[in-house]
Amino acid sequence: MQLKNIHKRFGQVHANNNISVTFHPGRVIGILGENGAGKSTLMKIIAGYQPADSGEIWLDGRPVNYHDPRDAISHGIGMLQQDPLDIGAFSVLENFVYGQSGGILLNRKTSRQQLIALCQQFNFELDPDTPVSQLSIAQRQQLEIIRLLGLGVKVLILDEPTTGISAAQKEQLFNTLKRLAKEQNMTILLVSHKLEDVLALCDEVIVLRAGQLVGDMQMPTTKAALVELMFGAQIQPVKRESRLQPNTPIVLDMQQVHLHDGRLDIPQINFSLRAGEVIGLAGLDGSGQALFMRACAGLIKPHAGRVFVKGQDLTGQSYHQFNRSGVIFAASGRLEEGLIADMTLTEHIALMYEQNTWINWRRAHQFTQRQIERFNVRGKPDDPIQALSGGNQQRVLMGLLPENATALILEQPTRGLDVDSARWIWDQLLTKNSAIIYSSADLDEIMTYSDRIIVFYAGRMKVIDDPHQVTVSDLGHYIGGDFS
């Protein structure tokens, strides 16, 4: 497969700038780059999700032209999205069948045999009758891979497949991909910003920076060389010293708390948070972190047990009460839970800070202007919030967090941000001196910023009192349920 002079623009941004590259069969090729470097755009073009503005794609020595993902698959190109594009209400079998060609009637028997055979071939444990909504992300990835293989795909693209899966699941995935490349002579394209993954798996790496192809490297190589290609210069990892003093007061205390939400059950939580402490929550999606954080903020009520904030019993009280006691929650979906589309920056500020009956719009406007300058937001007070870029929205959200909060409960505060923006966010957070509970899918981030770490697996919790005693790979095993 060959790409020739691919261009793609989104408004001012030149997401792909004249990219030409050749991918050979039988190899696993890593596509490296920071967030926003243009990796995902390029892959979506190859897989037919977006058209390129100009440029050509050649397969087996001939130019090809396709307009949608289905077309791409019929040319043998399939893509596994970061969040697998499947239908939660379907069973595994239905998901496998949907998209295959055939007569009006479904031939469940043949399809089932095909599915089971493919599962056995790769040691995947997928029950054909389970609804997809009950699968883990790793299982949904397996299903998508099998589905694409069933459609005869020869080029398989994977977008950040190792986010949100455990170390053991990652190993299984990598073994599968290696086998596909070697035994079936497929081309595997692995999009990632994780150097370890690329080093562990790939035969070859290409690196994108700001929409351009900046490098091409054969394995083996060193991490340092890759970092230099990605960022242009070496970056020192940040080390954070614990600033926790002994005997600081407890600000949030959970005693014998029992949480339950239909699928998950966390039977007994005894946990306390000290003033100024930063606690990182690690775990696969849906392992209980979200439940735990919402219980900390009073957004869900515990089945049993008591929750104290600064010594005051707030069990069963509303989020509003927790708020008054200085507990602030910020969710991961910025425009879904946190900011309000169609409302201006000033209106957001007024909502947070103008508590009187009549709103002083002039004061709110001025304060917004000040916050914009302080948090370096690219936007004006009267801009609707959705007109801002993701990074700027996150900065606004930071500007909305009160200075004197007792505890900030932050769900994936840096999700989708590039390294620089993420670090800036953390600088701001750590100057606030509030206690912080945060979750992240990025284990490096967890290791860097936490005074304590709690690992979640299927509703079980493992508390790590001293992060210096563990490594990232230990954490990888813990989040897979291997607590020993």
Next chain:
Amino acid sequence: MRERLIRLGFTSGALILALGVTALLISMFDHSPIDVLETAWDGAFKDGRRFSAVVNFWIPLTLASIGLVVTFTAGLWNIGIEGQMIIGAVCASWAGLYFEAPSVILIPTCILLGAIGGMLWGMLAGLLKLRFGVHEIFGGVALNFIAANIAIYFISGPWQPPEGGSAQSTPPFQAAATLPRISDDLQFNLLFLLITIGAIIAIGLLLMFTRWGLTLRAVGKNAQSALLLGVRTERVTLSAFMVCGALGGIAGAHRVLQAYSSLRPSPAGGIGFLALLVVLLISFRAWWVPFIAFALAAIIAGSTRVKTLLQLDQSLAGVLQGLIVLTILIFNGLADRLTRKDHHE
């Protein structure tokens, strides 16, 4: 500038289409659309008395519409406005029938009871939504039918006239409940007129300048975000239902006091649904309510005359109103599409 012209053109086009289709329907019944238009115009504007009829439709329609601006701002489809008007009418009727007091006390009491009744009925829809997860569209529709049957129950049961119930009407209210009119020519009530104008201004200002207005908008656009930004979303939702219900209840009180001076089946007469159309037409902007409501009120008043003179069913008014709203919504969409394409190029 060009965009404005396009929009103006499309809105006029929508109106012409709606009128054209209505004219066609009228011709199907062997009437001349011009005759009907003249009769309707006379029916609405010929003299002070007929104009008064327009105002007497305008008052409840505007009250209900301005209430719906509140619920729509909070993102709520208060389809139950019709029922809130009916319960308001029933409560006001109780005072009109049995609460013996001089006019200066009795009439405000009727209005107040109407407001309270409507408010409670609105609150019920709100509680069903918040506590029991019944969407306000379904809760509202059900509560409308229940309210209508409650009205019929009182008419044919406890409040039936002494000569026996015909299920058509209660006995007339006490004389003290008769609304004073401004003059022989201007047969509408000053107090209700002032309440209506006051409601428009008050709601308009509250929405623009108070925290309550801001929280309503926040909840309407994204309740989950609003909650996390410190808004007590359930209270805000409930308050929107209650304010809208209260305004609807006052509208219901006006219907029974002004139009019939007794309680009759379906006292709201579809005005609540019409108010929903008004508010959809102006995309929830409070200051437009009185003007659009006036136009639709004129159509109803005119159609009454058309019915008596030309024997065309009064549902013609509803057909015209529905067509206008539908064509304008659709033509707005066409204009959006056109101007959006312009931006892309």
Next chain:
Amino acid sequence: MSDALVNSLNSIVAATTPLVIASIGETITERAGVINLSLNGSILLAAMAGFAAAQTSNSVIIGIGVAAMIGAAVALIIAFAAIELRRDQVAIGFVLTILTADLATFLGKPYVNIPGPRIPNMPIPLLSDIPVVGRIFFDHDLMVYFSFALVLMSWYWMFHTRYGLALRAVGENPQAAFARGTKVNYQRYIYTIIGGALVGVAGAAYSLSVKAGWFANAPMDGDGWIALAIVIFGGWHPFRVILGAYLFAALRRIVADLQSTVDFPLVLLNTLPWILMILTLMMVSSGTLERLTRLLPARLQRQFRNVLRSDPPAAIGTRFDKN
């Protein structure tokens, strides 16, 4: 079983047929992710037009055809406004429910209380001879048998054909459907129109089967809203929808029969269907239904997963744009 009871069950089946057809139509539409809120008005207009056409042409077939076209046309307006013009489906549906009801009253004036044709009763040979069951289910007109067939066909289509997979996928996750080659908006047009046509047929079922004719205070006014609620109760599954419709009709009938025996104001009894509707929706959203199904053995739960599910199609009422 006593004859009276069997007769009464027979008439419940007959009287519930329009509700079944309309609810299945709406189920199909909503499965594709579109809400047709115009049901109540659409049914009235289609009932009137269907009767008028049948009366004029003296052919019930033409009547049914006209009614179906009316329902389809109204649905087409909703689909067009929602898909091409990005209008709010609920708003357009609401305006249409008001407009079509007024149109029915206005245009139907000449047809009020006049006699007209009716779909003839046609007991199915052999089947109608089965004791009890035969009389209840197989001693009806073709409209009733059509409703049975419709439930079976729509179920088979949704869950056992390739097209059914696409239909459900479009309502659950349009992005994923697009990725697998389904033309999302095209599918939505098709199923909205089919659903609308069925709503129209339901209208004709009222005016040509249940009680022939058109009346000033149309007796089916309100049933469109009930049909919308039954779709929710039915969990968007044809079998549960028909069960919900029959349960609802049976309860309504029991209440009506109680009038004679219980000393209670008749008009207040009229509120009971609506109270029932609220209670039904409360039961669905409070999870009572789900808790009940959890009492079943796990194997059965999995086997009947589609029937037992109460979640609405995930993408209902949303718009789909490529990219």
